[in-house]
Amino acid sequence: MKNTIPFLMLLMATFLLVSCKNEKKEKAALYPEIKKSPEEVALALGKEIFDGKGMCYSCHKPNQKVIGPSVADIAKIYKEKGASITDFLTEKSGPIVEPTQYSVMKTNFAITKNLPEDELKALETYILSFSK
Numbered sequence: 001m002k003n004t005i006p007f008l009m010l011l012m013a014t015f016l017l018v019s020c021k022n023e024k025k026e027k028a029a030l031y032p033e034i035k036k037s038p039e040e041v042a043l044a045l046g047k048e049i050f051d052g053k054g055m056c057y058s059c060h061k062p063n064q065k066v067i068g069p070s071v072a073d074i075a076k077i078y079k080e081k082g083a084s085i086t087d088f089l090t091e092k093s094g095p096i097v098e099p100t101q102y103s104v105m106k107t108n109f110a111i112t113k114n115l116p117e118d119e120l121k122a123l124e125t126y127i128l129s130f131s132k
């Protein structure tokens with residue numbers, strides 16, 4: 001009987017410790033973006049659109065020209081000229097990378113012109129990240 005009280009206290013302490021730990025885990029699962037910077041969030045979103053619903057990846061590879069110029073080449077030229085990829089994708093500015101092939105790229109504006117501002121910015125951030 002003497003040992004019952006310390007034993008119960010130990011049991012309660014263990015229980016409290018375990019429930020605290022679980023709460024932390026749950027929060028991390030609910031808000032994974034807490035750990036990411038705005039730049040990282042934009043990069044991840046940009047990649048998702050580029051490889052996903054934007055279908056950009058079918059014509060643009062990271063370091064190699066296929067149908068369209070490589071992403072690295074686009075990033076380099078846009079950085080050098082201080083030009084805006086968002087403007088290009090919404091037809092506010094013309095082509096500066098490969099103007100002779102512009103008609104092939106133009107078919108994509110049906111997709112890009114309907115993207116919200118944050119997704120266009122994310123695409124721009126993602127593309128520019130290929131040139132350091």
Ligand code: HEC
Pocket residue numbers: 050054055056057058059060067068069074085088089094095096097098099100101102103104105108111112123
């Ligand atoms: C059907 C193939 C094709 C697809 C799909 C495609 N592109 Fe292109 N893209 C091209 C070609 C060809 C060029 C070269 C012509 C040009 O420079 O405009 C180009 C050029 C570009 C340029 C450089 C523009 C400039 O100033 O010359 C950017 C930026 C670009 N594409 C972004 C994208 C993005 C973002 C997507 C996805 C939403 C995409 N492209 C999907 C073929 C494609």
